[in-house]
Amino acid sequence: MRNLFVALVVGASVVPAAFAAKGAKPVLTVYTYESLVSEWGPGAEVKSAFEQTCGCELRWVAAEDGAALLTRLKIEGAKTKADIIMGLDNNLMAEARDTNFFLPYQAKWAKTLSLPVEWKDTVFTPFDYGHFAFMMDTEKVKTPPKSLAEFLDGKDWNKSLIVQDPRTSTPGLGMLLWVKSIYGDKSKEALEKLRKKTLTVTKGWSEAYGLFTKGEAPFVLSYVTSEAYHVVEEKSTRYKAVPFSEGHYLQVEVAGILKSSKQQELAKSFMDFLGDPRVQSAMALKNWMMPVIGKVATLPEIFIKLPEPGKSLLIDSGEVAKNRKAWVQEWLSHFRN
Amino acid sequence: MRSGVSVGLGALMVSVPLCLLAGAIGWPLMGLFVEFFTTAQDFSALGDLLSSRWVGGVIRFTLWQATLSALLSVGLAFPLARVFAFHEFPGKRFLLSLSILPFALPSILVAFAFVIAYGNSGYVGSLLRHVGLDVTLLYNRWAIVAANVFFNLPFAVRLLAAREAALPRQQIQSSALLGLPWWLTLWHVELPHVARVALNVAILTFSLCLGSFAIAMVLGGAPDLNTTEVAIYQFVRFEFDVPAASCLAAVQLVLTLLAALVYRMSFERGSHRHQEPVLAGALVRPLAGRAWPVQAFCWGSIALYSLFLLLPLSAIVVDGVRSLMRNALSDPATRSAARSATTVSVQLAGLAGMSASVLAWMYVRGSIALSAGFPRLARSLRQLVWLSMGISPTVLAFAWFLVLRATDWAFVVILAVHVVLALPLCVRILLPAVEVVVAQSDRSVKLLGVPAWRILVQIELPALRTPLFLAFALAFALSFGEVAAVALFGSDEVETLPLLLYRLMGAYRFHDAAALSLLLALVCGSVFFIGERYQK
Numbered sequence: 108m109r110n111l112f113v114a115l116v117v118g119a120s121v122v123p124a125a126f127a128a129k130g131a132k133p134v135l136t137v138y139t140y141e142s143l144v145s146e147w148g149p150g151a152e153v154k155s156a157f158e159q160t161c162g163c164e165l166r167w168v169a170a171e172d173g174a175a176l177l178t179r180l181k182i183e184g185a186k187t188k189a190d191i192i193m194g195l196d197n198n199l200m201a202e203a204r205d206t207n208f209f210l211p212y213q214a215k216w217a218k219t220l221s222l223p224v225e226w227k228d229t230v231f232t233p234f235d236y237g238h239f240a241f242m243m244d245t246e247k248v249k250t251p252p253k254s255l256a257e258f259l260d261g262k263d264w265n266k267s268l269i270v271q272d273p274r275t276s277t278p279g280l281g282m283l284l285w286v287k288s289i290y291g292d293k294s295k296e297a298l299e300k301l302r303k304k305t306l307t308v309t310k311g312w313s314e315a316y317g318l319f320t321k322g323e324a325p326f327v328l329s330y331v332t333s334e335a336y337h338v339v340e341e342k343s344t345r346y347k348a349v350p351f352s353e354g355h356y357l358q359v360e361v362a363g364i365l366k367s368s369k370q371q372e373l374a375k376s377f378m379d380f381l382g383d384p385r386v387q388s389a390m391a392l393k394n395w396m397m398p399v400i401g402k403v404a405t406l407p408e409i410f411i412k413l414p415e416p417g418k419s420l421l422i423d424s425g426e427v428a429k430n431r432k433a434w435v436q437e438w439l440s441h442f443r444n
Numbered sequence: 445m446r447s448g449v450s451v452g453l454g455a456l457m458v459s460v461p462l463c464l465l466a467g468a469i470g471w472p473l474m475g476l477f478v479e480f481f482t483t484a485q486d487f488s489a490l491g492d493l494l495s496s497r498w499v500g501g502v503i504r505f506t507l508w509q510a511t512l513s514a515l516l517s518v519g520l521a522f523p524l525a526r527v528f529a530f531h532e533f534p535g536k537r538f539l540l541s542l543s544i545l546p547f548a549l550p551s552i553l554v555a556f557a558f559v560i561a562y563g564n565s566g567y568v569g570s571l572l573r574h575v576g577l578d579v580t581l582l583y584n585r586w587a588i589v590a591a592n593v594f595f596n597l598p599f600a601v602r603l604l605a606a607r608e609a610a611l612p613r614q615q616i617q618s619s620a621l622l623g624l625p626w627w628l629t630l631w632h633v634e635l636p637h638v639a640r641v642a643l644n645v646a647i648l649t650f651s652l653c654l655g656s657f658a659i660a661m662v663l664g665g666a667p668d669l670n671t672t673e674v675a676i677y678q679f680v681r682f683e684f685d686v687p688a689a690s691c692l693a694a695v696q697l698v699l700t701l702l703a704a705l706v707y708r709m710s711f712e713r714g715s716h717r718h719q720e721p722v723l724a725g726a727l728v729r730p731l732a733g734r735a736w737p738v739q740a741f742c743w744g745s746i747a748l749y750s751l752f753l754l755l756p757l758s759a760i761v762v763d764g765v766r767s768l769m770r771n772a773l774s775d776p777a778t779r780s781a782a783r784s785a786t787t788v789s790v791q792l793a794g795l796a797g798m799s800a801s802v803l804a805w806m807y808v809r810g811s812i813a814l815s816a817g818f819p820r821l822a823r824s825l826r827q828l829v830w831l832s833m834g835i836s837p838t839v840l841a842f843a844w845f846l847v848l849r850a851t852d853w854a855f856v857v858i859l860a861v862h863v864v865l866a867l868p869l870c871v872r873i874l875l876p877a878v879e880v881v882v883a884q885s886d887r888s889v890k891l892l893g894v895p896a897w898r899i900l901v902q903i904e905l906p907a908l909r910t911p912l913f914l915a916f917a918l919a920f921a922l923s924f925g926e927v928a929a930v931a932l933f934g935s936d937e938v939e940t941l942p943l944l945l946y947r948l949m950g951a952y953r954f955h956d957a958a959a960l961s962l963l964l965a966l967v968c969g970s971v972f973f974i975g976e977r978y979q980k
Contacts, residue, residue, distance in 0.1 A: 141946070141947055141950055142947065142950035142951055145947040145948075145950065145951055146777040146778065146781045146947070147777070147778075147947075147948075147951035147953060148951060171681070171931050171932070174681060174682045175681050175932075177684070178680070178681055178682070178684045179845075181684050182684075182845060182846060182849060183849055183850060184849075186849055186850065188850070266580065266583075272661065272667060272674075274667075274674070274678040274682060275661075275674065275677060275678055275681070275682060305665075306580075306583055306665065307582075307583045307662065307663070307664065307665040307666075308661065308664075308665070308666060308667050309661055309662050310661040310662070310674070310677075312950070313552075313946060313949035313950055314552060314555070314661070314662050314949075316949070316952070316954070317556060317949055317954055317957070318556075318559060318563075318662065320954045321556070321559055321560060321563065321565065321954075322563075322564070322565035323559060323563050323564050323565060324564070333952075336952045340952070395952070432683075436498070439498060439667055440498075442666055442667045443501070443666065443667070
């Protein structure tokens with residue numbers, strides 16, 4: 108059924124495009140990260156749905172990840188071809204805002220925005236969110252820890268977690284901020300204990316999750332929504348997210364319009380389009396993150412059944428930008444052998 | 445009148461690769477330099493960075509792992525090279541062909557292969573657990589060294605075996621006539637003959653290990669087991685801290701240069717004249733006919749080497765086949781992506797391989813001709829090529845990005861970066877072979893007065909088929925597996941197989957990724973097998 112829908116959408120967008128004069132259409136260039144536009148990401152669906160209404164061509168340009176996006180923007184500066192940057196997150200937001208490259212804009216649907224926390228930013232528009240969580244292999248874990256404290260203080264689980272490096276990976280930074288937001292000034296001991304529970308530290312999410320699915324460790328740092336992937340795509344309940352009573356750290360992914368853009372009206376209409384149920388369902392089913400407009404009727408049941416994060420933890424973006432270097436250094440001093 | 449290749453033609457031949465190298469390295473590094481001085485406001489911060497405990501630790505570890513990997517690779521390669529050089533045994537050519545394969549695999553693939561072979565739930569790990577031994581083999585510093593040796597040992601074996609095969613036969617025979625014990629022959633004849641190449645290979649391995657990075661992060665288990673390359677990556681990609689990244693890149697360059705200098709010093713004083721090699725073909729005998737202690741030692745070494753090489757490689761095959769049986773790579777989007785990525789990868793690596801091997805040949809041949817008129821200049825030129833060993837692909841790609849301020853020309857830039865990376869290796873492979881061929885052709889040609897182009901094209905190049913192919917294969921492999929430059933520049937226009945591998949994993953498609961790894965290994969492997977077959 109979904110395939111039929113996709114075929115119709117694609118067909119509907121291809122046929123008129125074939126008749127339209129080539130080059131007459133304005134082009135909207137959106138910089139984003141790899142996995143969003145890869146063959147399996149939501150990119151293709153978002154593109155075809157948007158092009159149905161905008162009378163334009165949407166061009167994706169991909170960087171490796173959110174952090175690489177920001178770096179790329181800083182290098183290209185005013186010369187950038189991008190009209191929109193899509194895929195920065197709340198941790199990079201303050202730094203991105205400080206570049207002064209972005210045009211403040213509130214999407215028309217901003218009032219219906221539904222996030223676990225109150226959203227105050229006026230420059231960027233959220234398009235999905237997720238909570239960091241430990242994923243567990245139920246073939247190896249019979250009684251999962253109920254809290255981060257239980258995991259860290261327990262006698263079990265030495266060398267059982269695969270985690271990413273906060274210097275090279277967004278989830279890695281998320282783990283560090285998670286510990287910071289729970290333990291605050293006492294994070295020293297917590298990081299020390301976390302070190303003992305860690306099997307290895309990888310460069311990025313892919314390496315970590317790859318090791319995890321090869322059976323190297325019972326836990327990996329990922330997202331609550333990872334569970335949905337295994338249920339929907341693999342019909343498997345072997346891998347589950349572990350709810351922690353302290354709450355889970357939140358990641359909100361955002362898009363922003365560049366001041367240098369020559370297609371500002373088009374860019375604004377794209378931001379308005381991000382709240383469309385089609386976009387939001389693609390984000391859930393292809394990007395494996397939660398939609399930001401509350402319930403999307405077409406989503407599979409598992410998205411409702413995912414473990415409740417309880418409290419959403421979030422450190423203010425400016426605070427993160429200010430302390431990141433020092434915190435990463437602190438992490439590094441504990442994670443030495 | 446001197447016939448043959450003139451000094452002028454030599455200069456011309458050297459200048460082509462030299463100019464390209466200067467353009468591909470010099471221009472972007474200049475850009476980096478400018479950026480460094482325009483953005484670095486606080487030089488004391490850089491001093492702090494370099495003297496910080498963390499950077500000190502990273503540099504120490506980088507040196508430790510690179511040195512140990514180099515010593516182990518060469519130390520283990522020496523006995524193996526003797527086995528390969530002096531004995532004929534079934535499967536020898538297969539093993540030698542297979543030996544380049546690790547070089548072509550993206551490091552993430554090798555990391556996963558190691559995990560499947562030696563990890564907690566891998567073959568060896570499960571076996572050990574089965575007999576009651578609960579040990580973690582990976583996730584420590586030794587795992588990093590083992591992975592480095594896996595990459596570099598086969599390469600060292602090939603180069604040393606080639607050198608062993610060129611042992612001066614007369615010396616071996618006279619020492620046999622004198623009734624010297626084998627260990628004295630080894631000490632007085634073989635070791636001096638091999639030493640220069642061995643040190644050379646050690647430095648190559650050392651330089652290659654300086655840049656290893658993804659492996660260290662997956663298998664190391666702890667962030668202090670990181671190399672300077674990860675710190676460079678962090679500053680380039682995450683912090684956009686050009687001064688800090690440039691500083692560390694400079695440190696890495698200095699380390700490589702020091703290594704090259706050690707090499708230079710240890711041989712500069714000794715006789716630099718190339719011994720006229722007499723191919724010791726007559727020394728090669730079937731292994732089956734040797735005395736039993738020799739047989740036992742040789743078969744033992746071959747078995748261990750095969751195991752070391754084949755276990756991780758077969759892990760890729762088993763994992764790939766298992767995934768294919770679970771319908772990996774079955775949907776059309778994945779299939780067409782895999783097809784186009786294969787085309788792009790083969791084109792890119794093929795071009796990089798051809799450019800690098802041809803440029804390296806021009807460089808080597810030109811410098812030999814040049815040495816007739818300017819010996820010191822020619823020698824310095826040969827040292828100069830070491831410089832590009834010390835440049836990290838991450839830094840070079842980033843520097844290109846800085847000067848272009850856009851990712852246009854992606855294919856050309858990636859190609860340039862790959863050629864720069866491969867050129868020193870190709871020069872290293874071609875240098876001894878070209879020296880031999882030139883020495884032989886010079887003698888015969890001087891008498892006949894054959895024009896230079898005919899000497900080069902009709903006499904020398906055909907004689908160099910084998911080393912030229914090896915140079916091509918290594919450059920191909922290096923380009924095929926490289927991912928840092930491709931990830932920075934190529935994501936839109938140049939989607940290579942390793943990049944697609946990352947994309948699949950980024951979309952949770954680990955089964956597809958495993959099947960693609962198999963495809964990657966097969967494509968690369970078949971290029972080598974076809975090439976080796978074609979030579980004979």
